[in-house]
Amino acid sequence: MENSVLNRVDRTCAKYADKVLFKDEHGMLTFGGFDRATRAIGSFLAAKIPFGAPVAVMSGRHTLTPACFLGVVRAGGFYAPMDGDMPTARLNCILGVIKADFMLVDRAHLETAQKLDFKGELIVAEDILDSQVDEALLAQRAASFTCTTPLYVIFTSGSTGVPKGVITSHQSLMCYIDAVAKVLKVDDSDVFGNQSPLDYIAAIRDIYLPLSFGASTYIIPKNEFAVPTTLFETLNREKITALCWSVAGVELPAKLGAFDVGKPEYLKKLCFSGSVMPCKYLKIWQENLPDVLYVNQYGPTEATASCTYFVVDEKVGDDTVLPIGKPYENYRVLLLNEDNTPTPAGETGEICVTGPILALGYYGNAEQTAKSFMQNPLNPNYRELIYKTGDLGSFDENGVLLFHGRKDRQIKHLGHRVELGEIEETAKKIAGVSDCCALYYKEKATLYLFYTGEATSKDIVLYFRQNMPAFMVPRKTVNLEALPTLPNGKTDMQTLKTYFK
Numbered sequence: 001m002e003n004s005v006l007n008r009v010d011r012t013c014a015k016y017a018d019k020v021l022f023k024d025e026h027g028m029l030t031f032g033g034f035d036r037a038t039r040a041i042g043s044f045l046a047a048k049i050p051f052g053a054p055v056a057v058m059s060g061r062h063t064l065t066p067a068c069f070l071g072v073v074r075a076g077g078f079y080a081p082m083d084g085d086m087p088t089a090r091l092n093c094i095l096g097v098i099k100a101d102f103m104l105v106d107r108a109h110l111e112t113a114q115k116l117d118f119k120g121e122l123i124v125a126e127d128i129l130d131s132q133v134d135e136a137l138l139a140q141r142a143a144s145f146t147c148t149t150p151l152y153v154i155f156t157s158g159s160t161g162v163p164k165g166v167i168t169s170h171q172s173l174m175c176y177i178d179a180v181a182k183v184l185k186v187d188d189s190d191v192f193g194n195q196s197p198l199d200y201i202a203a204i205r206d207i208y209l210p211l212s213f214g215a216s217t218y219i220i221p222k223n224e225f226a227v228p229t230t231l232f233e234t235l236n237r238e239k240i241t242a243l244c245w246s247v248a249g250v251e252l253p254a255k256l257g258a259f260d261v262g263k264p265e266y267l268k269k270l271c272f273s274g275s276v277m278p279c280k281y282l283k284i285w286q287e288n289l290p291d292v293l294y295v296n297q298y299g300p301t302e303a304t305a306s307c308t309y310f311v312v313d314e315k316v317g318d319d320t321v322l323p324i325g326k327p328y329e330n331y332r333v334l335l336l337n338e339d340n341t342p343t344p345a346g347e348t349g350e351i352c353v354t355g356p357i358l359a360l361g362y363y364g365n366a367e368q369t370a371k372s373f374m375q376n377p378l379n380p381n382y383r384e385l386i387y388k389t390g391d392l393g394s395f396d397e398n399g400v401l402l403f404h405g406r407k408d409r410q411i412k413h414l415g416h417r418v419e420l421g422e423i424e425e426t427a428k429k430i431a432g433v434s435d436c437c438a439l440y441y442k443e444k445a446t447l448y449l450f451y452t453g454e455a456t457s458k459d460i461v462l463y464f465r466q467n468m469p470a471f472m473v474p475r476k477t478v479n480l481e482a483l484p485t486l487p488n489g490k491t492d493m494q495t496l497k498t499y500f501k
Contacts, residue, residue, distance in 0.1 A: 005070075023219065029064070031214075036133075039133045040071070040128060040133055042072070043132065057082065057105075058083075074141065080098045097165050097365075102121050105123070149170055151169060154201050157472070161425030161426060164362045165364070166301045175304070176305055176330075180328065184271060186215060186242070190209075191238060193220050196246065206219075206244060220234060232263060243269070247275045248415050263288045263289060273298065279319070297309050298324035302373075308327050330355050331355045332354050335351060335352070336352055343394075346394060346397070353386060353389065358373065358386075374388065391405070392405055418472055430459060433453045446500075451477065483496070
């Protein structure tokens with residue numbers, strides 16, 4: 001068992017030194033160049049941080065960003081990626097949770113970082129790429145790793161209004177990457193086309209699959225996803241063989257007619273996740289690229305990105321509903337009833353996950369960690385943690401897992417996990433909002449905010465845009481004299497849903 005991802009990074013960087021590892025529209029970084037960059041960054045940071053310390057990283061969509069992440073790891077720390085395009089209030093909230101003493105930024109985000117409520121030291125990545133490499137110090141830090149040492153903290157929506165930092169270990173990441181690679185048959189001939197923001201959980205595939213197996217990743221310019229014909233031209237120019245995209249990313253080219261003018265000629269494998277796939281669009285991909293391997297993935301950040309997969313080996317129809325499949329290697333899935341008893345075969349229960357791929361918990365939040373990562377109630381004999389996803393599912397007669405939606409008020413919107421409670425907590429901070437309730441109209445992928453008070457729709461949208469990510473801004477606001485209630489005093493959400501249109 002490797003004790004850290006650095007073992008495989010060292011191995012691939014030595015074997016493929018002159019091969020392109022990461023490439024973007026402005027340049028490229030070979031495996032050898034990546035190795036030198038991470039050692040320079042790691043040496044600089046290792047002289048400043050103790051082993052096991054967090055380092056915030058705010059860097060853009062380019063080849064240097066993965067080197068920043070792994071530079072932190074070489075220093076013996078773990079990284080907390082931050083999207084510099086998020087509102088200042090949200091970034092400050094993340095910094096308040098992680099409490100890092102150092103933030104590594106690219107030059108393009110320095111001004112943004114300087115405006116944050118950050119009392120630690122800002123370090124510009126480009127300025128330390130020529131730092132003296134201290135191999136002895138790096139070796140000392142590398143020897144201190146265990147496979148359960150934290151690798152990164154990725155922040156997700158929190159129901160209390162404070163984002164939750166999910167801590168993932170080296171072991172969990174390596175288990176997941178190896179399991180996905182086996183299903184996708186990844187090797188050193190693959191070229192991945194990155195769609196996900198590099199600070200987002202889905203990007204770990206585009207970063208760590210190449211670092212583990214000698215493949216390459218092209219970081220696709222964000223604006224090209226709005227022009228699918230240009231997107232396909234890029235996929236062909238860069239000879240992209242593998243895509244690990246959100247459902248929305250797969251859906252858009254098919255929806256906008258990209259296949260009418262071309263198709264990705266080199267593509268061999270496509271996996272997708274983040275939400276339920278509308279099969280009328282997957283059908284278009286299958287019709288145009290019948291020999292591609294299509295894989296539907298499901299899973300939460302707390303189980304290292306995806307815990308189950310389903311190989312789509314038959315042609316889908318417009319109304320096909322894809323299963324979410326069976327567990328990846330090193331994952332185990334069980335279903336529990338409300339009273340924590342096992343769900344009978346064929347019936348619907350809460351999807352729970354266990355195995356070495358579970359996150360270490362929520363950073364700085366022992367209470368929420370204990371609530372979400374609990375002892376398996378079906379095992380009274382030894383410690384076995386499970387994560388309760390809050391999703392509902394059932395197993396069919398062949399043991400294939402079917403998805404039946406959310407149990408609570410956590411939703412998947414535009415590929416992102418959103419707590420409706422966080423929408424409400426944010427709205428309550430707005431002057432002129434007395435009470436509120438957030439709901440999600442799934443059929444039209446629309447966030448609704450129902451509220452009472454004198455605030456206008458413009459007031460609400462403007463506040464959200466200044467304080468929350470774009471995907472968390474309510475698209476519809478409905479002002480009511482009073483929120484409808486049930487006899488027990490709780491908000492009558494079914495009545496509110498009659499406003500959906």
